[in-house]
Structures are given as structure tokens and as C-alpha cells.
Amino acid sequence: xxxxxxxxxxxxxxxxxxxxxxxxxxxxxxxxxxxxxxxxxxxxxxxxxxxxxxxxxxxxxxxxxxxxxxxxxxxxxxxxxxxxxxxxxxxxxxxxxxxxxxxxxxxxxxxxxxxxxxxxxxxxxxxxxxxxxxxxxxxxxxxx
Numbered sequence: 476x477x478x479x480x481x482x483x484x485x486x487x488x489x490x491x492x493x494x495x496x497x498x499x500x501x502x503x504x505x506x507x508x509x510x511x512x513x514x515x516x517x518x519x520x521x522x523x524x525x526x527x528x529x530x531x532x533x534x535x536x537x538x539x540x541x542x543x544x545x546x547x548x549x550x551x552x553x554x555x556x557x558x559x560x561x562x563x564x565x566x567x568x569x570x571x572x573x574x575x576x577x578x579x580x581x582x583x584x585x586x587x588x589x590x591x592x593x594x595x596x597x598x599x600x601x602x603x604x605x606x607x608x609x610x611x612x613x614x615x616x617x618x619x
Contacts, residue, residue, distance in 0.1 A: 518543025
């Protein structure tokens with residue numbers, strides 16, 4: 476009788492351990508990434524940052540950049556390529572500047588910081604980040 480009780484306890488412990496291991500996931504938990512985006516030392520007034528993961532769930536995670544700051548929603552871990560776009564200023568005159576979008580938060584013309592179009596292109600931005608589990612900061616200092 477004690478043999479069966481011991482065996483049941485062992486089986487229960489095995490399944491409990493397996494469930495705990497499965498809850499960890501393949502990527503070591505979720506990553507909480509926040510940081511700043513600057514261009515030539517100036518905070519990006521408004522824009523969008525996107526992390527595109529190469530493996531795992533292959534998520535694309537977006538966040539607004541407001542006054543140079545961004546916070547991604549909890550996301551998978553692993554290596555990601557990053558793109559950044561600047562939001563075009565509020566103006567009814569003329570075409571949009573290169574590398575600007577019309578989505579996201581609003582920005583006044585005097586606060587607008589134009590950035591090179593390459594940063595909005597996945598294959599040209601050159602921006603990457605390896606997201607780990609837990610809270611972390613990643614700043615992006617863009618240059619001409």
C-alpha cells in the first residue's frame with residue numbers, strides 16, 4: 476500500500492514540475508522594454524518604435540514614442556530588429572518629410588525632429604536588441 480502512495484506522490488510531483496517548467500516558456504519569460512529615442516541628441520518628439528522578432532513567436536510589437544520615451548507591452552524574449560519612424564508635424568501645407576508618418580501621437584512643427592528614412596526600413600535601420608526576461612532599458616541614439 477505504501478508503494479502505491481509513494482508512486483502517486485512521485486507521479487504528482489513529476490506533473491507539477493512539468494507544469495512549472497512549461498509555464499516558463501522557451502524564452503525565459505516576458506520582456507518589459509522601455510527607453511528613450513534621440514536623434515542627434517534631441518528627444519524624438521513623437522513617433523513609433525517597432526520590435527520585429529526573428530524567432531519564437533515572431534511577434535511585431537509597437538509602441539508610441541512621446542517626448543523621446545517609449546514603453547513596449549510585455550513581449551517575447553529573443554533577438555529583434557528595430558525600426559523607428561517620426562510622426563509628421565501637424566500642418567496642412569506641403570508634403571510629408573522623408574521618414575515621417577501621419578499615425579501616432581500629434582506633434583507641433585516646432586518640436587518635430589526629422590530622422591533619416593533608413594530607420595523606418597527593417598533592412599536598413601541597423602537597429603537590433605536582444606530582449607531578456609524582466610524589466611530592462613534600451614535607449615536608441617540615432618545619427619544622421
